[in-house]
Amino acid sequence: MFEKINNYLVDNEEKMIEIRRHLHQYPELSFKEEKTAQYIAEFYQSKPVKVETNIGGNGVVITINEDKAGPTIAFRADFDALPIEEETDLPFKSKNVGVMHACGHDGHTAMLMAFAGALIHYKDLLPGRVKIIHQHAEEIPPGGAIDIIEAGCLEDVDAFFSAHLISTMPFKTVFYRPGATQTGRATFQIEIVGKGSHGAEPHQGNDAIVIASHLVLQLQNIVARKINPNQMAVVTIGSFEGKGIANIVQEKVILKGDVRFLDEATGKITEQEFKNIIKGIEQSFACQVNLQYVEDYPVLVNDLEMTTLLKEALEKYQAQIQNLEQITLTEPLSNSEDAAYYLQNVPGSYFYIGASSNNSFPHHNPKFDFNEKALLIGAQSFTAIVSHYFEKNH
Numbered sequence: 001m002f003e004k005i006n007n008y009l010v011d012n013e014e015k016m017i018e019i020r021r022h023l024h025q026y027p028e029l030s031f032k033e034e035k036t037a038q039y040i041a042e043f044y045q046s047k048p049v050k051v052e053t054n055i056g057g058n059g060v061v062i063t064i065n066e067d068k069a070g071p072t073i074a075f076r077a078d079f080d081a082l083p084i085e086e087e088t089d090l091p092f093k094s095k096n097v098g099v100m101h102a103c104g105h106d107g108h109t110a111m112l113m114a115f116a117g118a119l120i121h122y123k124d125l126l127p128g129r130v131k132i133i134h135q136h137a138e139e140i141p142p143g144g145a146i147d148i149i150e151a152g153c154l155e156d157v158d159a160f161f162s163a164h165l166i167s168t169m170p171f172k173t174v175f176y177r178p179g180a181t182q183t184g185r186a187t188f189q190i191e192i193v194g195k196g197s198h199g200a201e202p203h204q205g206n207d208a209i210v211i212a213s214h215l216v217l218q219l220q221n222i223v224a225r226k227i228n229p230n231q232m233a234v235v236t237i238g239s240f241e242g243k244g245i246a247n248i249v250q251e252k253v254i255l256k257g258d259v260r261f262l263d264e265a266t267g268k269i270t271e272q273e274f275k276n277i278i279k280g281i282e283q284s285f286a287c288q289v290n291l292q293y294v295e296d297y298p299v300l301v302n303d304l305e306m307t308t309l310l311k312e313a314l315e316k317y318q319a320q321i322q323n324l325e326q327i328t329l330t331e332p333l334s335n336s337e338d339a340a341y342y343l344q345n346v347p348g349s350y351f352y353i354g355a356s357s358n359n360s361f362p363h364h365n366p367k368f369d370f371n372e373k374a375l376l377i378g379a380q381s382f383t384a385i386v387s388h389y390f391e392k393n394h
Helices: 002-011 013-025 034-045 105-121 145-150 208-226 264-285 304-320 339-345 374-392
Strands: 050-055 059-064 072-078 129-135 159-166 173-176 179-182 184-193 233-241 252-261 288-297 300-302 326-329 348-354
Touching (some): 002 013, 002 105, 002 304, 013 105, 034 105, 059 145, 072 105, 072 374, 105 129, 105 159, 129 145, 145 339, 159 304, 159 374, 173 304, 184 208, 208 252, 208 264, 233 264, 252 264, 264 288, 304 326, 304 374, 339 348, 348 374
Parallel strands (some): 072 159, 159 348, 173 326
Antiparallel strands (some): 050 059, 173 348, 184 288, 233 252
């Protein structure tokens, strides 16, 4: 089975790259991906599969061998873009002003469509069902994954896999990790309300800028003094809004930021310490502090058994996967990902495809691009996984 599907992918690599480039030219923002969803759905409409559209919003879900007995394995890719004005010189650069595929989701979608097309061509060789999940809105918390799950798309799924192209990881390498692999995240907004006054009479007011400055410094003590040094946590103040003029003591300041953690218990400790510090600030400065603290993403935890299967599959078929030279254990990643929700519901694994080039920029950069040769590695890796999974589970 692997050899036939794999050869089909190799023969159609250029078509996969064409799909990626088309998607790159016409990016759409999270929850607004109507034309992208339509393009994806049209790819499958004439094929002998079950096509479901508008799943949880703009999601598109394909079921191969719907009526076949046996286990069901799911593969997922995201397809939304970012509010970034592209600054590359690519001949297929974005045609939508202020919107760009700056995180590789165009590549993820092309990989999954190519892989699905190959599976459909040889669907009679599959001893079970395969679900192809094209997910909208990964970039805006809490992400489209929740919508897909609440629509019931995982109810008959036995295993789940997904991958991310990484422009800053070396090409020709696939990275995996069992257990906690990407951080959970919470976002916050803090409104500090003091009392405004004339700058010449600060004693008549209660300076919100001074209060906010104390709060920023104290929040950094959470990680420094309240979190076990063996655990990972980050508290970031990304915005300090206290604009005014030189001779006015500011009455109000708004802080915005996020919290990252690699263990749910650490996340809870951080949240509680956050609230304790705010309570102390209110008492110390006789001010009002309003907190909005929202949990966005859980920690992404890869199942040990499924991650072991992933590693076995890649090692078994490595010689037949073009350009795959290394299969490497990665350190945990500090960014967050809504694929974590799938992995809370179904055993599976989320892995990474090195896609560096000679001039790689990081994700979410206006000059972002990736090595398109990594697309075939990704699609072939999916093929190795589905082949090995059905060999062990039928």
